[in-house]
Amino acid sequence: MLAASSDPYKYQPGFGNHFSSEALDGALPVGQNTPQKCPYGLYAEQLSGTAFTVGRSGNQRSWLYRIHPSPMHRPFEPYSRSGHGIVGAFDAKGTVTTPTQIRWLPFTIPASADVDFVDGMHTLAGAGDTALKSGLAVHVYAATASMERRAFCSSDGDMLIVPQQGRLDIATEFGPIMAAPNEIVVIQRGIRFSVALPDGPSRGYVLEVFDGHFELPDLGPIGANGLANPRDFQTPAARYEHTSDEWEIVNKYQGELFSARQDHSPFDVVAWHGNYAPYKYDLARFAVVNSVSFDHMDPSIFTVLTCKSAHPGTAVADFVIFPPRFEVQQNTFRPPYFHRNCMSEFMGLIHGEYEAKKGGFLPGGASLHSMMTPHGPDARTVEQATKRELAPGRVADGTQAFMFESMFQLRLTSWAAEHSQRDHEYYKAWEAIPITFDPTRKAQ
Template identity: 55%
Template sequence: MAIAKNEQKSGERELNYMAGFGNEFQSEALVGALPVGQNNPQVCPYNLYAEQLSGTSFTMPRRQNMRSWLYRIRPSVTSARFVPSARINPERFGTHSEQDEVECNQLRWRPMPLPEHTTDFVSGLQTICGAGSPERKEGYAIHMYSANTSMQDSSFSDADGDMLIVPEQGVLRITTEFGILEVPPGEVCVVQCGIRFSVALPDGVARGYILEVFGSHFTLPDLGPVGANGLAAARDFQTPEAWYEDREVDFVVMHKLGGRVFESVQPFSPFNVAAWHGNYAPCKYDLAKFCPVNTVSFDHADPSIFTVLTCPSPWPGGVTADFVVFPPRWTVAEHSFRPPYFHRNVMSEFMGLIRGTYEAKQDGFLPGGASLHVCMTPHGPDTATFESGTTKDSHKPERLPADTLAFMFEVNYIPRVKKSALESNYLDKSYQECWAGLKSHFANSEGAGSNGKLTH
């Protein structure tokens, strides 16, 4: 049971968090609201309704079983019929990958502008790509969001999978059934499958990225030879303490299922949970607390050493997706090309930039923008980065700028790209030109350059 808490100011309310990843938590917004000794008494304290939220099948092994019990003023079942939502443009947001395009070229998008018209978090969602099937509970989708107004008397939940939200601009104040999370740029949060939430914008505007995974859940990667410590520490993840509102209002509940969004209206707020306990709850993480490991002798290590969270695949040893961060750090590899190397990968790589510049792309890759390199499509540093990396003194340590923060969604299934993303005005049609200046430096065994140095 985690008892450590972190407190921060948010408007007029002080938000409290419990520390730990995947812990068995318990939290009460009303003292005595949790039943003692059982989950579902005949009459719950304060005459609350008991409701279990299961994130895994009932028969999963204990170490993998995820569920929470919520004690609420009125049960979730009390609502009108669900109908297809008219608030969502299915051509812009949705996971129907069979209708989308396979694109093997390198792709890059410039930052989407903030919307001119009133747009909240849900209506500002745009799907970029995805693969697999939410119906079969395998695969993923990648989205971006851009919003300029808070959600009002409405919530969203994703029955297809977990959502990993990465803000790039603007704080997100996320009210969930479990409590409230405040997530600024530089932090990330996970809202698991089925949890209802609403997003307010304290800064008035917001923009960022989302990785949605179907079927399995995000977890911390195993450390193996790294040992017991390093990368993202479980103690640094924060889960909200219980908070509730008892408010009668026509509340719109949006629900994503099978790649489509439905909505219903209920006569009260869904954020009416006075207490809860379990190990299935939303959480957030400050990327500044990530402890990177790196080479201290030679060669650039694979990006897997920067994995924050991973989502296992249905087959042993595989992954559906990894969330990887590239934080400020020292690089000290001697006689080595230090930027990321040229490569082709069986995984597909979607990259975003939260702030600053990325070490392999000094120009053109901007905060709020994105790139996509699919399975076995070659990519790597641009011409200027390559020329710089092969001529600088590799015996001097370098500090990557403290104001830079990039990340990657590394995914297994080959993505199909949304038609709206391929036709976007912000697709950088000149992206391939960043490699156009790469020329041959080849020298035969008798010429200069045969000792590993380039001839310029």
């Protein structure tokens, strides 16, 4: 039985506040979280995203009122399917390290018609230790089939999902989320979800953080209204399933997958309240901030979400985008300048052509510039940028690139290092940059 609804995709605006939703009127208990008998014969369950004793401003938890208590499943066993490529250990064994600039052409869609989101996910790179709740992982997914009576959750960290091709129809314990390319979805640690593919084969990227949670960056002098605004984030409305079908729960735990069976849908939550809930965000709503005089403001102005580290001013991971905008800087080399960074930078492209790479960096592909490895615009971009008239103009129209940035040094999985789509000639992007130094000529 499904909860009756004319529109299953209902959302509540806001970010980081306290939300509540019920699929049946009166399903939320009034005045207390754990009454002796919950309305409609439901069971109360708390899902804690932080320790109980974390300060009120940082405490994250939600109460779920569900038909079956979630422990009602058979024991977890090692996941038996061999198709997935999820990796959780980023030590010297089984991973590769190199400071070389790396680029991948678009990752291919599997030829098989039965590869779902879980089995189509592969880890590219990562750092840290899930058992110590330290670090992150970067995954890509390429799927051809919907998850059928299967749900997935990660006990290791929060997942930020970036669809690149095809919408994702995501069932969660809190309600359904429909996510299209140019939208992102965050599903926190421990929340179960299932992914259907309404548009057929799908591809995208996943950033998983093992420590902390994503939050909006501090704005400082920018003021109250720049970058991503809280009102544009959306959490799902409750919608429940009451079935007696056999379901498989796939759990990512310490980087490994385990599977358990149960005789009911995991999406049987009739009501919930709290601030630990999945959400989505439309990247087109990002309020861009930029320079209107000369030179560049730092790329941190493009940060949508951050997962802060224990070191002030640094991040386990930042999610950064490069959206359509005006550029008006005077007497300035306008593309991203050449630089070396104390952060690791993984970039992906959702659609269009990235402003600093005129070829080779394609939608569905990726690049990785490791800590202190030099990088910047390619030869074609440099040539055009140094000759163009510096009139005000638009940049990045019809395109959307993004970056996962981290304070950690990332190690590649063998799958990523040896992948057939790895572009071994990426270094040639800078070979043709002309050397124009002339000690007799002063700057214009």
